[in-house]
Amino acid sequence: MKQKRMYILVLAFAVLMFALVGCEPAPEKPADSTAQRLPAKPTVVDTDKAPTSPAVSEISVTPEAEQNGLKPEVADLTFAKETKPQFSQKDVQALVEKQVYFPEKVSMPTDRTPYKYGQRDLNDDGVAELFVLIQDQYFCGSGGCTAYLFSADGKKLSRFTVSEPPVFVSEKQTKGWKDLIITSRGVQHVMQHDGKKYPLNPSVQPKISRDEFVEKARTAAKQQEIYVQDGHNLRLKSTEELPLLSPYEDIMFVFDHYGDPTVAYSIDVRIENGKAVVLPDTTFE
Structure with missing residues (x-):
């Protein structure tokens, strides 16, 4: 009888232990480290819309530039050693109308573009200046036309008379500014900066030849x-x-x-x- 009771107790204890073990929560699965190592999906870029030139630091716009409607934007430049230009075609049009035509009380033509322009960093400050050659009868004479040099914020830096293309930039510098080579009456002249501006009349400056x-x-x-x-x-x-x-x-x-x-x-x-x-x-x- 005692042996039978002992057997029943042992069996009950075993059942109880089995039940307790079965109720323990299952161990948590370790985090899926493989998922954590997967790289983020690459950004798909539309190559037709993607910029073809390297990114350029954003250019600050002065209050005067905003007032003039000038919003510098990145654009391609022909020569790789130079900085990116600041002005879009729309910017140049707004600047020419306000700084050139409006003071003369002359309406700018709407059926054509009455000017040519180019952009280069002339004083090695990392920002390109804007050179505009007006090609309109009101601003031209027998010797050439009027041209202007503007800063990146639209400030008029220099004015040139009797000018015509081609207009070059030399690697030589004077007073911290690159020399300009401006054609006047078919002859090229060296324009050297005096520390404040370039000379007014190219035709009276030293001649130069690229022959x-x-x-x-x-x-x-x-x-x-x-x-x-x-x-x-x-x-x-x-x-x-x-x-x-x-x-x-x-x-x-x-x-x-x-x-x-x-x-x-x-x-x-x-x-x-x-x-x-x-x-x-x-x-x-």
Whole structure:
């Protein structure tokens, strides 16, 4: 009898222990570390809308610029060594109308663009200045037209009379500003900054010629393989093709190619320390 009771107690104890073990909460699964290591989904960019040039620091807009309706924006620039331009076409139009036409009490033409413009950093402050050449009968004479240089916030820095394209920028500097080479009556003149502004009348400033640069550059261009093979009719880019404020030391050629007569080829040559250096990437237009 005692053995039977002992057996029942042992069996009851075993059942009780089994029940207690079964009621314990299951251990939590460890966090899925694999999910934590998965990288975030890449941002899909529409290449048709994506900017093709590197990002540029945002440019502050002064109250005066806002009043003038100037909102600097990033745009492409032809020459890689330079900073990005500040003005969009809309900005330039608003500036010319307010700073050039309005003071003269003259209406700006609406059927055409009566000016050409270019942007370069002329004083190495990281911000491009704006050069505007007015091409309107009211601002032009037999010797050329009136041109203006503006700061990034729309302030008028210099005015030039009897000017015409091409207008170049030299790597040489005077008083911390790059020398300008402005054409007047078909002759190129050196315009040196005096610490406050550039001279008013290009025609009375020292003359300069690029003939030596051009001949050195022409020799180098003709030695390029793509020209030696089937190139012919090497010539300087026309004045209309050259952007205002093009580098004075860069000589730009175009030529024809027997292998592809429908395409215009170009070769750019830079004169550095008296030597001709052909710039990379011949272009096809």
